Amino acid sequence: MHNVISLEKVSFRFPEDELPVFEKVDLNVSAGERIVITGPSGCGKSSLLYLLNRLYPENCDGIVSGKVELFKKAAAEYAPGEINQRIATVFQDPDSQFCMQTVEEELAFTLENVKVPVGKIDERITRVLQETGLEDFRHSVIQTLSGGQKQRVATACAWVLEPEVLLLDEPLTHLDPVTAKEFVAWLRELHQTRDLTVIAIDHQVELWDGFFDREWQMAPAKVSSRIVKREPVHAGKIALSAKALAVSPILSPISFSLHQGEIAVLAGPNGSGKSTLLKALCGLKSTGGSVEPKRIGYVPQSPEFLFLTKSVRDELAFGGGDQVDEMIERLYLKPVSEAHPFAVSHGQKRRVAIGAMLCDGRPVIVMDEPTAGQDAAALTELENLIKARANEGVTFLIVTHDMNFAHRTAETLLLLKNGQLSGQFKPSAVWQNAQLLNAHRLCAPSGGVRFASPHESFG
Amino acid sequence: MLHRMNPSVKFVFITVSMIAMAFFFNPWTPLVFFTGVIFMQIAFAKIAWKTWSLMMLPFLLGAIGYFWTTLVFGNEDSTIGTALSLSFRVLAFSSLSLLFVFTTKPVDFIMSLMQQLKLSPKIAYSILVGYQFLPVLKDEFFQIQQAQQLRGVEVPKPPVKRVLAMRHVLIPMLAGAVRKAERTAFAMEARGFTGEGKRDFYRKISVSRADAAGAVLFLILLIGSMAAGFLS
Amino acid sequence: MLKSWKLKEVVLMSLFAVVFGIIYLLFLHVGNIWASLIGPIAYEWIFGIWFIVSIIVMAILRKPGAAVIPETMAAAIEVMLGNAVGPRLILAGVIQGLGAEAVFAATRYRHFNVGIYMLAGAGAAVFSFVYGYLLGGFAALSTEYVLLMFVIRVMSGAIIAGIGGKYLVDALLATGSLRGYAITKRDAHA
Numbered sequence: 115m116h117n118v119i120s121l122e123k124v125s126f127r128f129p130e131d132e133l134p135v136f137e138k139v140d141l142n143v144s145a146g147e148r149i150v151i152t153g154p155s156g157c158g159k160s161s162l163l164y165l166l167n168r169l170y171p172e173n174c175d176g177i178v179s180g181k182v183e184l185f186k187k188a189a190a191e192y193a194p195g196e197i198n199q200r201i202a203t204v205f206q207d208p209d210s211q212f213c214m215q216t217v218e219e220e221l222a223f224t225l226e227n228v229k230v231p232v233g234k235i236d237e238r239i240t241r242v243l244q245e246t247g248l249e250d251f252r253h254s255v256i257q258t259l260s261g262g263q264k265q266r267v268a269t270a271c272a273w274v275l276e277p278e279v280l281l282l283d284e285p286l287t288h289l290d291p292v293t294a295k296e297f298v299a300w301l302r303e304l305h306q307t308r309d310l311t312v313i314a315i316d317h318q319v320e321l322w323d324g325f326f327d328r329e330w331q332m333a334p335a336k337v338s339s340r341i342v343k344r345e346p347v348h349a350g351k352i353a354l355s356a357k358a359l360a361v362s363p364i365l366s367p368i369s370f371s372l373h374q375g376e377i378a379v380l381a382g383p384n385g386s387g388k389s390t391l392l393k394a395l396c397g398l399k400s401t402g403g404s405v406e407p408k409r410i411g412y413v414p415q416s417p418e419f420l421f422l423t424k425s426v427r428d429e430l431a432f433g434g435g436d437q438v439d440e441m442i443e444r445l446y447l448k449p450v451s452e453a454h455p456f457a458v459s460h461g462q463k464r465r466v467a468i469g470a471m472l473c474d475g476r477p478v479i480v481m482d483e484p485t486a487g488q489d490a491a492a493l494t495e496l497e498n499l500i501k502a503r504a505n506e507g508v509t510f511l512i513v514t515h516d517m518n519f520a521h522r523t524a525e526t527l528l529l530l531k532n533g534q535l536s537g538q539f540k541p542s543a544v545w546q547n548a549q550l551l552n553a554h555r556l557c558a559p560s561g562g563v564r565f566a567s568p569h570e571s572f573g
Numbered sequence: 574m575l576h577r578m579n580p581s582v583k584f585v586f587i588t589v590s591m592i593a594m595a596f597f598f599n600p601w602t603p604l605v606f607f608t609g610v611i612f613m614q615i616a617f618a619k620i621a622w623k624t625w626s627l628m629m630l631p632f633l634l635g636a637i638g639y640f641w642t643t644l645v646f647g648n649e650d651s652t653i654g655t656a657l658s659l660s661f662r663v664l665a666f667s668s669l670s671l672l673f674v675f676t677t678k679p680v681d682f683i684m685s686l687m688q689q690l691k692l693s694p695k696i697a698y699s700i701l702v703g704y705q706f707l708p709v710l711k712d713e714f715f716q717i718q719q720a721q722q723l724r725g726v727e728v729p730k731p732p733v734k735r736v737l738a739m740r741h742v743l744i745p746m747l748a749g750a751v752r753k754a755e756r757t758a759f760a761m762e763a764r765g766f767t768g769e770g771k772r773d774f775y776r777k778i779s780v781s782r783a784d785a786a787g788a789v790l791f792l793i794l795l796i797g798s799m800a801a802g803f804l805s
Numbered sequence: 806m807l808k809s810w811k812l813k814e815v816v817l818m819s820l821f822a823v824v825f826g827i828i829y830l831l832f833l834h835v836g837n838i839w840a841s842l843i844g845p846i847a848y849e850w851i852f853g854i855w856f857i858v859s860i861i862v863m864a865i866l867r868k869p870g871a872a873v874i875p876e877t878m879a880a881a882i883e884v885m886l887g888n889a890v891g892p893r894l895i896l897a898g899v900i901q902g903l904g905a906e907a908v909f910a911a912t913r914y915r916h917f918n919v920g921i922y923m924l925a926g927a928g929a930a931v932f933s934f935v936y937g938y939l940l941g942g943f944a945a946l947s948t949e950y951v952l953l954m955f956v957i958r959v960m961s962g963a964i965i966a967g968i969g970g971k972y973l974v975d976a977l978l979a980t981g982s983l984r985g986y987a988i989t990k991r992d993a994h995a
Contacts, residue, residue, distance in 0.1 A: 699812075
């Protein structure tokens with residue numbers, strides 16, 4: 115088999131930085147191979163992929179050294195856009211990879227770009243929609259599709275170019291586990307019709323279910339931290355009680371209560387009303403019922419939506435709490451306490467948000483999809499953060515599709531479907547109940563604690 | 574028929590008509606023009622008149638404001654006639670604008686600017702990206718506002734303070750927009766878009782006989798309303 | 806001119822235009838209600854909001870066209886959203902944008918500080934006023950009244966677009982999200 119991609123001692127650096135993103139990387143991919151590139155976030159996987167479809171170095175004025183050869187020709191010798199017909203890409207964010215309104219227009223845009231004669235475009239679109247099983251979506255408005263459907267459309271847009279190499283830039287990151295598995299099964303079938311080379315980056319190789327021939331680890335995984343041990347919940351004391359919360363037509367009346375220091379996970383299919391329920395709890399939606407206490411802490415999926423000030427310290431102090439310094443200490447925010455809250459890492463942003471809520475005297479915290487798009491290290495950090503706070507008596511209600519996370523963290527599982535609460539369960543009872551799992555589009559956890567190696571504690 | 578006109582042709586005629594109107598200070602020219610535009614819409618277009626009226630209402634209010642402003646603050650040559658003229662001009666402009674808005678598909682307009690008026694594809698497709706991001710960004714706007722309300726930020730009533738309070742929402746939105754812009758641009762480039770060179774279009778926006786007919790109509794109306802002004 | 810533009814920069818302009826388009830629309834309604842009560846002068850004090858996108862994008866990208874193009878795009882997107890002001894908004898956008906662009910061009914795109922931004926805001930105000938004078942028939946109004954409108958608009962341009970623009974750009978820069986754009990380049994503050 116001949117090499118389609120060959121990297122020799124490649125280093126890459128952004129012009130603003132002193133240090134390279136990666137150094138002296140060697141990689142050969144032969145035709146027809148299916149390879150997945152793994153490594154902790156920040157190791158330069160995406161930058162490497164962008165060197166292969168020529169988005170880099172031009173787009174960031176990056177500095178490359180070493181030899182990058184695509185189809186036996188130096189990458190720099192290709193004209194702009196030339197390589198993209200032979201090497202197509204699907205990106206991770208389903209919401210920002212389209213420029214036209216409908217599926218047909220997006221496919222036509224793609225074919226126009228590579229100068230397919232206008233007379234042939236209709237035929238090519240019809241064919242690719244057949245191959246991908248998306249015939250019914252030809253005239254659909256892309257923004258109205260679900261995340262999984264959008265990723266299929268993005269794949270169809272790559273497929274229609276009839277490329278020799280398909281690059282996948284973490285395409286499952288924003289999909290829930292069931293949808294992700296469906297996408298992989300669909301892609302596997304599609305791949306059988308054409309024998310092209312696939313190069314993917316992803317941190318959830320297990321979701322791919324043996325799709326790849328080879329895994330290439332770009333950098334060793336960071337040694338994971340020790341898991342905080344959970345202390346038993348003090349039964350008896352009710353910290354959150356919701357009575358007959360209803361938002362018509364999305365939510366039927368819902369009542370439940372959580373104990374002090376309890377960690378609960380709220381799960382259910384997309385559109386079942388999870389976000390609405392969170393907003394109702396926080397008093398952002400008017401409901402017929404009542405919530406006790408009145409002031410509940412809320413951490414959105416993008417924690418920066420909450421931020422109002424110019425430093426981490428000010429952010430915690432915004433609500434006027436008096437325990438700011440102690441909280442900064444406890445949440446390990448000391449090194450960044452004077453930094454801009456937008457400029458810190460995602461995990462730190464989340465800690466800032468939680469810290470702000472706690473300083474504000476909101477000991478019950480609801481979190482909207484904090485696990486989405488997080489790699490293993492980030493998930494461990496999140497888990498520790500939540501467990502340590504719960505041990506201190508903070509109560510959590512967390513929306514997530516990730517049942518591995520729920521299994522490791524939660525004492526209680528609230529399942530929601532069509533705006534109705536199916537019940538409040540012990541997680542272990544749900545894992546046994548395939549019917550319940552299917553009805554709420556959930557995957558049973560794949561088992562146990564993933565990382566056990568002892569390391570420095572991280573609260 | 575107005576629906577079938579080429580968006581760029583319509584755009585050019587509407588702009589020319591408006592510039593022409595700017596030279597008339599008698600009440601009749603804009604009044605005749607306004608009436609004519611409404612008749613054109615009744616005869617040659619399908620309009621949701623209820624929505625039309627709702628959209629026209631603010632302009633009617635604006636026209637009233639114009640009327641008394643000109644009466645009170647007009648210069649020595651101004652008469653009631655001038656005041657009426659300016660108010661009717663507001664109405665004439667607005668009816669023209671609504672004619673455009675109600676008979677033109679937004680995406681077709683940009684495609685037509687690219688195909689007929691040679692707007693650069695880089696700009697045209699970027700505008701289309703912006704357009705399809707609108708619902709997403711609008712949603713984000715309200716989400717951020719809600720999240721910040723939870724932290725005790727009220728939306729103040731006084732307008733000046735409201736402008737200032739907007740900054741809290743704007744920063745996360747703009748920061749997000751930078752990220753979304755880069756991702757989308759990368760996706761477009763990864764599909765071979767360069768923005769350079771000649772481009773042929775799968776869906777062509779054409780210039781047809783409807784445009785000739787529309788052009789004649791606009792000209793008759795324009796000349797007629799000017800004549801009405803001279804005659805009075 | 807467009808050859809030197811990266812696609813991500815043009816899309817950035819467009820998305821900023823949408824964000825400010827949403828803000829513009831919110832304020833247009835406020836302006837409309839007032840306009841019936843106090844006449845066309847109602848729009849004058851908030852006019853600066855209409856110019857802010859030119860100044861912010863120019864401050865970030867620092868290239869010829871970075872004032873006039875986003876302002877025009879903002880207008881085009883508003884028309885697509887069904888803004889009842891319609892096609893004449895596009896013309897207004899081009900003219901306002903040129904007003905701000907003229908100031909940056911006069912410095913040969915070398916100086917970027919709050920003074921220049923205020924001048925650019927004022928420049929946009931002056932250009933837009935000339936356009937409004939013709940289309941709005943301000944000639945029929947008394948000189949004092951027109952002068953008052955003019956002064957309010959120029960001040961609004963300088964303060965809201967100039968100072969407000971500078972404030973927003975600085976706040977955005979502090980978030981670290983503008984990495985890789987001209988504003989963060991090492992020689993940017995020379």
